[in-house]
Structures are given as C-alpha cells and as structure tokens.
Amino acid sequence: MNAVPAKAVHGNERTHVERRVRDLLARRAVLPGVIESVDAEADLWELGMESLAMVGVMVAVEDEFGIEFPDELLTRETFRSLSVITDAVMSLTQEEDRP
Amino acid sequence: MTGDRESAAGACRELAKGVLAEHAAEVDRDARFPKEALRALRAHGLLAAAAPVERGGLGADVPALAGMAAALARGCGATAMIWAMHQVQLACLLACDEGAELREAVTRVVRDQLLIASATSEAGIGGALRTSACAVERDGASARLDKRATTVSYGVEADALLVSARRGPGSPPADQVAVLVDSARTQLEVLGGWNPLGMRGTCSPALRVRAEFEDWRILPVPFGDLVARVMTPLSHVLWSGVWYGLAAEAADRAVCHARARGDGAGPPSGSLAEMRWRLAGLEAQLDAAARETQDVLTGAAEPTVAFTLRVNSLKLAMSQVAVDVALAAMRVCGMAGYSEEGPHSVARLLRDLLSAPLMINNERLVAIGAQLALVARER
Numbered sequence: 001m002n003a004v005p006a007k008a009v010h011g012n013e014r015t016h017v018e019r020r021v022r023d024l025l026a027r028r029a030v031l032p033g034v035i036e037s038v039d040a041e042a043d044l045w046e047l048g049m050e051s052l053a054m055v056g057v058m059v060a061v062e063d064e065f066g067i068e069f070p071d072e073l074l075t076r077e078t079f080r081s082l083s084v085i086t087d088a089v090m091s092l093t094q095e096e097d098r099p
Numbered sequence: 100m101t102g103d104r105e106s107a108a109g110a111c112r113e114l115a116k117g118v119l120a121e122h123a124a125e126v127d128r129d130a131r132f133p134k135e136a137l138r139a140l141r142a143h144g145l146l147a148a149a150a151p152v153e154r155g156g157l158g159a160d161v162p163a164l165a166g167m168a169a170a171l172a173r174g175c176g177a178t179a180m181i182w183a184m185h186q187v188q189l190a191c192l193l194a195c196d197e198g199a200e201l202r203e204a205v206t207r208v209v210r211d212q213l214l215i216a217s218a219t220s221e222a223g224i225g226g227a228l229r230t231s232a233c234a235v236e237r238d239g240a241s242a243r244l245d246k247r248a249t250t251v252s253y254g255v256e257a258d259a260l261l262v263s264a265r266r267g268p269g270s271p272p273a274d275q276v277a278v279l280v281d282s283a284r285t286q287l288e289v290l291g292g293w294n295p296l297g298m299r300g301t302c303s304p305a306l307r308v309r310a311e312f313e314d315w316r317i318l319p320v321p322f323g324d325l326v327a328r329v330m331t332p333l334s335h336v337l338w339s340g341v342w343y344g345l346a347a348e349a350a351d352r353a354v355c356h357a358r359a360r361g362d363g364a365g366p367p368s369g370s371l372a373e374m375r376w377r378l379a380g381l382e383a384q385l386d387a388a389a390r391e392t393q394d395v396l397t398g399a400a401e402p403t404v405a406f407t408l409r410v411n412s413l414k415l416a417m418s419q420v421a422v423d424v425a426l427a428a429m430r431v432c433g434m435a436g437y438s439e440e441g442p443h444s445v446a447r448l449l450r451d452l453l454s455a456p457l458m459i460n461n462e463r464l465v466a467i468g469a470q471l472a473l474v475a476r477e478r
Contacts, residue, residue, distance in 0.1 A: 045323055048271025051229055052467065055404070058474045071476040074404040076327055 017065075017093075018086040024064050025082075028056055040083040045076065054079050061085065067092040107157050110143045111170035119174025123300075124439075126177055127447050130299035132256045136178040137214070146212035149186045150193060155209045161333065161393040165340035165385055172344030176451035177300025179344060181214075181253050183337035184301075187330060188215035188261050190396065192279065194329045195320035200313070204279065208259065215279075216257035218248040218308050225249060226459055228330075229323060230272040234265035243311045244278065247290065252303040255289065258282055262308055263322050275322035280310035297450030327402045332392040332410045334459075339385050339417040342455045346381070346421035349428035349448045350374040356432040356443040370427040377424050381417055388413040405475045411464050418455035425449040 018040055025035045030053050031044065038047065057079060062068055067089065069078070078088050118139045126133045140146055149164055150156020159167065164186055171179035189208065192215070196205040208215065219228040226249070233246040244264045254260060262278045265271070290305040318325065353374065357367050388410050394400035429436040429445040436445035 045321060046266075046274050048273045050273045051323065051327075052470055055470045055474055058404070062474070069474070069476075071403045071405045071478075072401060074474060074476065075401045076324060077401070 115174030123175035168340030169344030213258035
C-alpha cells in the first residue's frame with residue numbers, strides 16, 4: 001500500500017463507491033435503462049427522477065453504506081447526480097472511519 | 100421598513116373590514132371574482148407585497164405575508180386566497196428572474212401589480228404538480244404549449260399565468276419547466292363549470308391553456324427546484340395564513356355571540372376555551388414555519404427533507420384544525436352561526452375552510468409524509 005500514491009487509492013475507492021451507488025439505483029429501478037450507463041455528472045432530475053424515488057434512494061444508500069445523512073444533506077442537491085451522491089457517501093464514510 | 104410593513108398589515112386589516120367584507124357575501128353567492136377587493140389591494144400596493152422594496156414592492160418577509168393573509172381572510176376568504184396564491188407566483192418569478200428580458204417582465208409585474216395565476220394541475224394527472232403530460236414544443240424561434248389544467252384559480256382574470264410543462268416533447272414527465280405566459284397572447288378555454296361549496300370567489304374552473312411565447316419566458320430554474328424551494332413551502336404557509344384568519348374570525352364571532360347572550364344563558368361554552376388553545380397552537384406552528392420558509396427563500400437555509408415535512412405538517416394541521424375551530428364556533432353560535440346572514444354567521448367561513456384539506460389533498464400529503472418520515476432527521 002505504501003507504494004501507491006494516496007491520490008490513486010482515493011481515485012480507486014471513489015470509482016468503487018460510484019459503481020456501488022449506480023448498481024444500487026439500478027436495483028431499485030431508478031431511471032431504468034438509463035442509470036446503468038449514464039454519465040456520473042448527469043443531472044438525474046433532468047433525466048426524470050421523481051422526488052419520491054429520491055426518498056427510496058436515500059434509504060437505500062444509508063442502508064448500503066451503513067451511514068446516516070445529516071438533515072442538511074437531505075436535499076435535492078445531494079441527489080442530483082451519481083457523482084454528488086458519491087461525494088456525500090465518501091465524506092460520511094470517511095468521517096466514520098476516523099478514530 | 101418596519102413602518103411600511105406595519106402599515107401594510109394595517110391596510111390589510113382595514114380593507115378586510117371595509118371593501119372585502121362589504122362584497123364578500125355577494126362574491127360568494129354569485130361565485131364571481133372579487134374585483135372591487137382586488138382593485139383596492141392594488142391601490143394600496145398590496146399585490147406587490149412580496150417583492151423587495153428596491154424592485155418596487157413592499158418588501159414583506161414570509162411571517163409578514165402570513166399575517167397579511169390572515170388579516171385579509173377575516174373580510175373575504177376568496178380574496179385572501181387569490182392574494183396569497185398571487186404572492187406565491189410572484190415569489191417564484193423573483194427567485195429566478197435571470198436574463199434581461201425576463202427581469203424586465205418581472206419588473207413590469209411588480210410595477211403594474213399584474214395579477215399572476217398558476218396552471219400546475221393537469222387532466223389525467225390532477226394536482227400532482229411534479230409531473231406533467233403537456234410539453235413545450237418548439238417551432239423555429241418561438242415556443243408553444245397546450246395544457247388542459249383541471250383547476251386554475253382566477254385564471255381568466257389574471258394578466259399572466261405561470262404554467263408547468265415538460266421541458267420538451269421527448270422529456271420524461273418529471274423533467275419540467277415553468278413558463279410565464281402573457282394572457283394577451285394566450286387562448287383560455289373554460290372547460291367546466293364552477294359551482295363549489297366554498298372559496299367560490301376564487302373562480303377556479305378547468306381551463307385549456309394554449310400559449311405562444313419566446314424562449315426567455317421559460318424560467319431558468321427547473322420547475323422541481325422551484326417547487327421545493329419556493330412554491331410548496333410558501334403556498335403552505337400563506338394558505339395556512341388564510342385558513343388561520345378564517346378560523347380566528349369564526350372564533351371571534353362565537354365570542355361575540357356568547358357575549359350578546361349575556362349572563363342569563365349560563366356560563367360560557369367550553370368551546371370558547373377550546374378554540375383558543377387550538378388557535379394558539381396553530382399560530383405558533385404557522386409562525387415557526389413562516390420563519391423557516393423565509394430562511395429558505397433567502398438561501399440562509401436549505402429545503403431539506405425535514406423542512407419539507409414540517410411545512411407539509413403545517414398544511415395538514417392547519418387545514419384540519421381550522422375546520423374543527425369553525426365547527427366549534429358554529430356550535431357556540433347555534434342557528435345564528437348556521438345562517439348565511441347576520442353578524443354571528445359562521446357558514447361561509449366554514450364552507451371556505453372545507454376546501455383546505457383538498458388544496459393539495461391531505462390524503463396525498465399524508466402518503467408523501469409517510470415516505471419522508473423514513474429519512475427525516477428531527478432536530
């Protein structure tokens with residue numbers, strides 16, 4: 001591990017988290033046929049995600065990663081794209097990893 | 100500033116006792132638009148209440164607007180509801196008037212106190228405002244839409260309408276935009292009658308809206324964001340202000356009736372006390388939600404799940420408890436309350452209030468609330 005630059009570890013982990021988020025949304029049939037291949041930066045609201053579907057996504061992401069979103073992150077912004085969701089998950093899992 | 104706001108609230112109280120009360124019974128009986136009241140509101144600059152002072156408005160914040168809605172409702176519930184709905188449309192426009200042409204149009208709305216209606220409901224979808232069937236269609240430089248809306252309050256009387264639609268013919272139902280269409284360039288076709296139980300002066304039939312417009316009339320903020328940040332919270336707070344005013348008026352009439360009967364009638368009804376504690380709870384809930392909504396409108400707070408749940412809860416509580424208060428007032432007033440006429444009549448107040456649980460149906464709000472409660476973090 002020492003030989004691998006921190007940035008690369010971070011990059012790999014990020015890709016991994018993003019894939020798990022994408023798979024999770026696909027399993028929950030959020031934007032079926034679209035979510036599997038959509039760009040991570042794409043606006044999920046513009047692609048037609050409905051607000052009640054977002055609640056299901058919130059619950060599923062919390063359960064999948066064993067995290068709890070604080071209220072200030074429970075907004076439309078946090079769930080706007082796969083990339084933003086991934087950012088939120090990573091910031092919360094890193095907080096919990098900290099001793 | 101404070102003086103202006105105080106005088107705006109005072110003007111609402113005076114108008115409620117005057118021109119609103121004077122025409123309320125006739126407006127209700129004939130289910131006609133309260134044109135005298137709207138003329139008076141305009142004369143006092145009250146249609147631009149929510150606009151900032153530097154844009155030519157009164158600069159009223161959300162708690163002040165809620166107080167004004169309650170004050171107006173004491174004179175005429177329909178007028179107060181039209182005013183409240185208009186403030187919501189105005190706030191939506193002010194929240195996203197980027198671009199020179201749109202900004203100029205919004206400035207004109209404020210300056211001339213143009214009346215703005217909203218067409219968010221749709222045939223086949225009903226009141227679920229986060230999905231649309233109709234779409235903006237482009238034809239060279241101009242765009243157009245054709246919407247069959249199920250309920251458009253004062254649409255025929257309005258100077259402009261805010262219409263929700265899918266972004267384009269290929270867009271999914273939830274990818275919506277809001278379009279500010281000018282009534283002069285819009286064909287409105289009344290599709291049904293208007294003969295409801297209450298809030299009759301709001302004149303809210305089904306309408307077919309056919310409009311042509313320039314691209315800049317499509318608001319730059321996605322409709323879903325506008326709904327979450329402005330339209331839903333402000334609607335719930337200002338509608339609740341109206342319902343609170345109607346309930347408070349009913350309670351006051353019950354007190355007047357009890358006093359007029361005098362000591363000979365025995366001790367005063369316990370309903371008088373019940374109405375007060377119910378109103379006190381509603382007032383506190385309304386005030387808290389109004390302050391929170393103000394923070395969301397200014398960007399000081401985000402419209403989180405817990406916030407949405409709290410403003411939805413305000414709407415649920417107010418729409419149910421205000422009806423309970425009016426029913427209690429009617430019990431106190433007896434036949435004088437049941438009568439459509441006389442100083443102790445509660446009839447119109449109650450009929451108006453019975454629309455409250457249906458405006459964004461409480462059954463749907465409860466279902467949404469149950470979902471939101473799964474993730475909401477309480478403070």
